[in-house]
Amino acid sequence: MIHVQHLSKTYQDLQRGRFVAVDGVSFSVRAGEIFGLLGPNGAGKTTVLRILSTILEPSGGIATVAGFDVVRDAADVRRNIGFVSNNTAIYDRMTAWEMVQYFGRLHGMKSDLLRQRLETLFDQLRMNEFRDVPGAKMSTGMKQKVSIARAMVHDPPVLVFDEATLGLDVLVARNLLSVIRSLREAGKCLIFSTHIMSEVERLCDRIAIMYRGKILDTGTLDELRGRHREDDFEELFFGLLSQHEQERRNGDLDGSVMADPGGWSVAATAPGETSA
Numbered sequence: 001m002i003h004v005q006h007l008s009k010t011y012q013d014l015q016r017g018r019f020v021a022v023d024g025v026s027f028s029v030r031a032g033e034i035f036g037l038l039g040p041n042g043a044g045k046t047t048v049l050r051i052l053s054t055i056l057e058p059s060g061g062i063a064t065v066a067g068f069d070v071v072r073d074a075a076d077v078r079r080n081i082g083f084v085s086n087n088t089a090i091y092d093r094m095t096a097w098e099m100v101q102y103f104g105r106l107h108g109m110k111s112d113l114l115r116q117r118l119e120t121l122f123d124q125l126r127m128n129e130f131r132d133v134p135g136a137k138m139s140t141g142m143k144q145k146v147s148i149a150r151a152m153v154h155d156p157p158v159l160v161f162d163e164a165t166l167g168l169d170v171l172v173a174r175n176l177l178s179v180i181r182s183l184r185e186a187g188k189c190l191i192f193s194t195h196i197m198s199e200v201e202r203l204c205d206r207i208a209i210m211y212r213g214k215i216l217d218t219g220t221l222d223e224l225r226g227r228h229r230e231d232d233f234e235e236l237f238f239g240l241l242s243q244h245e246q247e248r249r250n251g252d253l254d255g256s257v258m259a260d261p262g263g264w265s266v267a268a269t270a271p272g273e274t275s276a
């Protein structure tokens with residue numbers, strides 16, 4: 001469903017100059033799978049997801065969604081993908097129903113089909129009790145459900161959740177994770193990006209650990225634990241990051257300007273040692 005090969009993105013930044021935010025990233029995600037993109041702030045997760053959703057163009061490499069190329073077939077990709085983030089704008093004066101309906105119309109859905117789809121979505125996401133509540137009066141949890149419904153209104157086979165639990169209370173975040181699980185049962189292809197380790201541990205079938213624009217390793221939890229001989233996922237994660245820092249310092253990696261870790265300081269310790 002999603003294939004990403006040697007994807008890269010370079011920004012021209014006023015302060016930092018030419019800046020590599022995504023650096024040769026490759027991965028694939030199947031239908032019926034939740035793929036976790038785990039990394040600290042600034043690792044490049046949002047940039048990858050924006051490229052997949054055709055909001056940004058890559059500087060190099062190839063990405064396809066449902067068989068369509070994100071650059072060449074951008075309109076087809078948009079028909080096949082839904083994007084959920086934590087900062088989707090919710091219009092104050094529109095009700096939940098009107099907002100989701102509005103985005104269905106933008107996707108060119110006909111009234112009858114759209115009404116049926118809205119009924120299904122409002123049932124599935126348990127949104128009927130605030131169907132007629134305007135954006136200005138919605139709780140954070142309600143707004144997040146509207147964002148999900150909005151991303152799903154055209155029933156795309158691929159859904160992307162970018163730090164979607166950020167700012168949600170425990171209960172709402174838990175509900176969101178259970179919605180994502182039910183989407184997996186429905187055969188959707190799902191990418192879930194986060195910096196919260198427990199979320200990927202609980203939710204994801206496979207995980208890519210991303211840092212400074214690169215994927216340091218990919219696999220199921222068991223594969224990662226076996227490969228790094230470390231059962232504690234947090235230890236494993238910090239071990240990988242600090243090993244990468246060590247290699248950079250030793251000059252094992254090329255000297256091009258890389259993504260900064262967004263305020264995360266990971267000391268170069270021996271693999272397996274933590275440095276948080």
Ligand SMILES: Nc1ncnc2c1ncn2[C@@H]1O[C@H](COP(=O)(O)OP(=O)(O)OP(=O)(O)O)[C@@H](O)[C@H]1O
Binds near residue numbers: 019041045047260
């Ligand atoms: N438009 C831009 N111009 C210059 N640099 C950018 C731009 N957008 C992102 N960056 C930089 O690219 C790097 C990767 O950012 P990105 O948002 O993809 O990371 P992330 O892993 O999603 O982190 P976060 O969770 O903080 O969003 C960061 O160092 C960021 O400052």
